[in-house]
Amino acid sequence: MQRFIHSMVGAGAVALAFLSSGAQAQSKEPIPIGVIANLTGMDVKTSTDMVRGIQIAADAVNKDGGVDGQPIKLIIEDAQYKTQEALNAATKLYDVDKVPAVIMFGGSSIELAVAPIAKQKGKIIVNTSSSSAKLGDFPGTVYSVLPLDDIVGKALGEWTAAQGVKSAAFVVPNNTFGTGLMDAAATAFEAKGGKIVAKIAYSEGQPDYRADIQQLVSSKPDAIMTTGYGDDSRTIFKDARTLGLKQVWYAGYPSILTVENEAWMNGHLMGVDNGGLSGDVAKKVGADYAAKFGKEEPLPHVFYGYDALMLIARAAAAPGGFSATTMAKSIDGYQGATGAIKWDVRGQRIDPPIDVISYKDGKFVTTGQQ
Amino acid sequence: MLDFLVFAVTMIAIWSVVALSLDLQFGLCGLVNFGQILPFALGAYGPAISAAHGGSISAGLALGLAMAAVGGVLVLAPVGRLSQDYWALVSLGASEIFRLLMVNVTPIAGGQDGTAVARVSNPLAALGLALGLLLAMLLLARRIDRSPLGRLMRVLREDDLLVATLGRNPFRVQALVTVVAWLMAALAGALYAHVVGFVAPSSFSVAETFIVWTALILGGAGSLLGAVVGTAFVQFISVSTRFLAAWSGLPFDLVANLRLGIFGVVLVLVFLLRREGLVPERKVRVDAVGP
Numbered sequence: 001m002q003r004f005i006h007s008m009v010g011a012g013a014v015a016l017a018f019l020s021s022g023a024q025a026q027s028k029e030p031i032p033i034g035v036i037a038n039l040t041g042m043d044v045k046t047s048t049d050m051v052r053g054i055q056i057a058a059d060a061v062n063k064d065g066g067v068d069g070q071p072i073k074l075i076i077e078d079a080q081y082k083t084q085e086a087l088n089a090a091t092k093l094y095d096v097d098k099v100p101a102v103i104m105f106g107g108s109s110i111e112l113a114v115a116p117i118a119k120q121k122g123k124i125i126v127n128t129s130s131s132s133a134k135l136g137d138f139p140g141t142v143y144s145v146l147p148l149d150d151i152v153g154k155a156l157g158e159w160t161a162a163q164g165v166k167s168a169a170f171v172v173p174n175n176t177f178g179t180g181l182m183d184a185a186a187t188a189f190e191a192k193g194g195k196i197v198a199k200i201a202y203s204e205g206q207p208d209y210r211a212d213i214q215q216l217v218s219s220k221p222d223a224i225m226t227t228g229y230g231d232d233s234r235t236i237f238k239d240a241r242t243l244g245l246k247q248v249w250y251a252g253y254p255s256i257l258t259v260e261n262e263a264w265m266n267g268h269l270m271g272v273d274n275g276g277l278s279g280d281v282a283k284k285v286g287a288d289y290a291a292k293f294g295k296e297e298p299l300p301h302v303f304y305g306y307d308a309l310m311l312i313a314r315a316a317a318a319p320g321g322f323s324a325t326t327m328a329k330s331i332d333g334y335q336g337a338t339g340a341i342k343w344d345v346r347g348q349r350i351d352p353p354i355d356v357i358s359y360k361d362g363k364f365v366t367t368g369q370q
Numbered sequence: 371m372l373d374f375l376v377f378a379v380t381m382i383a384i385w386s387v388v389a390l391s392l393d394l395q396f397g398l399c400g401l402v403n404f405g406q407i408l409p410f411a412l413g414a415y416g417p418a419i420s421a422a423h424g425g426s427i428s429a430g431l432a433l434g435l436a437m438a439a440v441g442g443v444l445v446l447a448p449v450g451r452l453s454q455d456y457w458a459l460v461s462l463g464a465s466e467i468f469r470l471l472m473v474n475v476t477p478i479a480g481g482q483d484g485t486a487v488a489r490v491s492n493p494l495a496a497l498g499l500a501l502g503l504l505l506a507m508l509l510l511a512r513r514i515d516r517s518p519l520g521r522l523m524r525v526l527r528e529d530d531l532l533v534a535t536l537g538r539n540p541f542r543v544q545a546l547v548t549v550v551a552w553l554m555a556a557l558a559g560a561l562y563a564h565v566v567g568f569v570a571p572s573s574f575s576v577a578e579t580f581i582v583w584t585a586l587i588l589g590g591a592g593s594l595l596g597a598v599v600g601t602a603f604v605q606f607i608s609v610s611t612r613f614l615a616a617w618s619g620l621p622f623d624l625v626a627n628l629r630l631g632i633f634g635v636v637l638v639l640v641f642l643l644r645r646e647g648l649v650p651e652r653k654v655r656v657d658a659v660g661p
Contacts, residue, residue, distance in 0.1 A: 039626030048623055077612060078626040083573040084381070085608070087566065092612055095374040109484050109570035116489055116567040132483045174473065176482045203470075 028066070030073035031316055033058075033309065034093035034102035036114070041081040042205060043129075045230050046256065046301045047105045050128050051076055053298075053305030053337075054103055056288045057313070067316045072309070075099060083113045090114040094121050100322045101315075103308045105301070106130030108176040115142055124327055126312060128304040132176045136346035140324040143347040145307045145338060147274070149177060152252045153184025155272045155354045155370055160185070160225060160250040161192035168250070169198035169221040171213055171236060173228050181227050181252045189225070197221045204232050210239045217243055225250045226257070230299075233257040237265065254357055255300050255364050262362045270367075275353025276339025277303055278366045285337045297363070303337035310336060376493045380565060382605045383500035387507045387558035389585045389597040394511055394551040397591035397651070398520060400527030401544060402458040405445070405465030406582050409552035411574035412437040413559025415472065418479040418569035421487040430487070431560050438556030441468075442548040450541040465579065472571040484570025487563050496565045503561055504598070507554050511594050514550070523547060524654070588640055590647025599649050603640075607633050 035054055037047035054074060062071045075097050077089035086104075093099045094117070101124035104111050108130040118125050119141040127135055127144040135142050160168060168189060172178030179201055186196050197219040202212045213236065216224065224247050228236065237249075237260040251257060251271035259265045276282060277300055285306050289298045311330040318326035331341045339353040354370040388410050395401040416434020417427065425433075445464045449456040472479060479485045490496040514520050522543055526533045530540040563569045581604065589600020611629040618625060640648065 039623055040630055051622060075616065076622040076625075078629065081572075082575075082577065083566075083570070084578075087381075088378070088609055089612070091374050091377045092609070095377070096371050107572065109482060109572040112484060112486075112570065113566055113568045113573070116486070120489075120491055134480075134483050137486070174482075179482070 028069045028071070030071045031067055031322075032073050032075055032097050032099045033312055034090075034097065034099035035074055035076040035104075036079050036086060036089045036093070036102055037076070037105040038081040039076075039078040043081060043105070043107075043229060046129070046299055049299040050103075050105050050301040050305035052289065052293055053285065053302035054309045056285055056292065056302070057306040057309035059292075060288070061309070061313045067313055070316075072313060079105075079110060081107070081110065083110055086110045086114055087117070090117055094118070094123050100124060101126060101312050101327070103128060103305065103312070104130075108132035108135065111135065111142070118142075122324075124312075124322075124324065126308040128301065128308050130177070131180060133180075133348075136344075136348045139346045140328075141347075143311070143327060143343065144349050145304050145311070145336075145341060147349040147352040149180030150184040151350065151352065152272060152274075152354070153181040154188045156181070156225065156250065156252045157185035157188025157190075157194075158192060159272055159356065159370055160223065161189050161194045163223075163250070165189075165194060165223040165250070167195040167197050167221045168223045168225050169200065169216055169219055170196065171200045171202070171216070171224055171226045171228075173204050173232060174201035175204065178227060182225070185225055185252065202232070202236075204229070206232075207235065208239065209236050210243060213239055213243065213245075216240070216245055216247075221247060223248050223250050225252075227252040228257060230256065230258040234260045237261070253300065254359065259359060265359055266362075267358070267360060269359040270357065272370060273355050273357050274300060274303075274338050275355040275369055276337060278355055279335070279337070279339060281335060282337040300338075307334075307336035307338050307341065310334070311341070373493055376497050378605065378609055380493070380497045380500045382602050383497075383504040384558050384562050384565065385582065385585070385605065386504050386598040386601040388555050388582050389589070389601045390504075390507055390511055390594060391551040391555040391558070392582055392586050393591065393594060393597040394514065394523075394547055394554070397586065397593070397597070398515065398527060399523040399544065399547045400454065401547065402454040403461045404458045404579060404583075405461030405463070406555065407574045407576070407579040408445070408461065408465035408468055409438045409442065409555035410559040410562070410578075411465070411468060411472075412441050412552075413556030414563040414569045414573070415479055415559075416556070417487045417560055417563045418485040422479045422485045427488055427564070430563075434556050434560045435553055438552040438559075439549050442552035443545060446545055446548050450544060462576065462579075465574070466576065469571045469574050472574075479569065482571060484568055484572075486568050489567030490564050499561055500565070503557060507557070508594060508598070510550075510554070515594060519543075519546075521654070584637065588637065588647060590649045590651055592651030593647060593649045596647050596649035596651070600647065603648065607636055 037051050058072045058074055079086035079089055093102055103126045106129050111130050115138045119138055125142045131149040170182045172182045198215055200212050202209055226249055241264050249269045253273050254269055254271040255273050282303050289302055314330040315326040316322040342351045344350050355366045356368040357364050357366050392406045395403050413434040417430030420430030449460045473482050526540055526543055533540045585600035585604045586597055590596030611632050
């Protein structure tokens, strides 16, 4: 009986020690990480998918024991695609929630408004969606996992010319992303001997774009170069179909466009996109996305969000803890969902892998690398 | 937390001046300005244009004020003798024209990307400037409100024909009010630019105009204190729901939409229960002059 009591006491002590060590790990303060996205207003779908990518990454980090035992806690704020709301969200995150870093979904003008505040407070912004060159004016504060417009634009222009296209028209949203990509693509296309016959920059959020794209009927380009976002691109495609346009669409980031009519678009939409999305990490993230959020096809922003949080976690786990220095080094040896990441001295992404993708039989398929 | 409160109060003070400016136009004078964001934007773009072209802060401020004063007259001139429906439409159109001009003509002030301007980096200094501006503008508006001009503005609000029969030129009164009110909003815009440190067209959309309108109607059109209380109320709901959202533990996308839902419900309830606004316009009592 005494032996039984001793063994029970011993087992209890072991269990207590085990539980207390577990409790110690669990009781460690979480690391708060801020997220600012447009969860209402414009770009809701893309913003939502970015947040989902961040959540998948946070789940993965926390499942592996967190950052040195500290779980990551996400604090998600809505910017409504408004500067004032983004400022309110950022000051709350930095001053009340005491986050060391915020992952942001722009546009550029919203991120650029928050950047001076982050810089003053010594905080970090990880940009997942904006591509203005001015983001590079905040080295040590703003780090981008999305390459700037000139890189993908140049790839689009050169690749389109290589397909034998002699003349092209542009249809892009009238924002930094759209016009920046258009300018870079046009320069590269013309340098290869191509001719630009029209440049159409439309105001986002319109229910009908026929007045904007009507001139494509008369200018008769060999092809149409484009980029844009979900709802707008769907309307553009519908209006182009209504007007009887039959050209092939060459797109920067075609996977973020929304096809309106599968049969009409089959084989008529292709372009260049971030190349990491066909890699193993992206496939794993895609599977996690399907498991957590259903069968819906993830947008590329899932993968940018995933990489943003993973880099923050790597920086936080580095000796010395999270800082601008460890953030800058977090990309060393990192193979992410969007491929290997390389930053210039300003923290802006350069040399991304580029894939060529086409829309066939109702889905986008990778057909090569550039 | 203190820094956050300082920032929130700074913003409330700045936007209160914009609401006060609208109160002078609509609340006291009956001018339906659906482009109220325009003078605010002009004031902000003064420093932005100056910064983009190597000018000084004082030059930027002067430019912003000049653009607002001239802009007010230019927008009012074509519709001054028409009904308020036209003034509403023209002011709305003018604000969008200016925003699109700033989007599309990059050399003016950076286009869609905007322009960085000198920033008031000390939050307490920014708060002091904002509260100082609000106090000064409140005193100015109060002075106007209680002057013969203020009484004339109220008459004009009710019946412009009556003003004409009194031997006054309604258009001149409207122009004077417009210039003064637009200068007030421009000062707020210039301060906003220097507090945020960045100016871009996305900050000056039509939606911002209607948030100012919401604040004014909520606070009580025609009441100077109401403009400030309404702005503070709108900002308070916007900010406080962020904390409620975090506390709820619901999915993030649902929370974002619920925030707007709560915002809308509270506004509707206040409109239903306090139709005259949170601080209704005070009846002006004037002793009858004896025979």
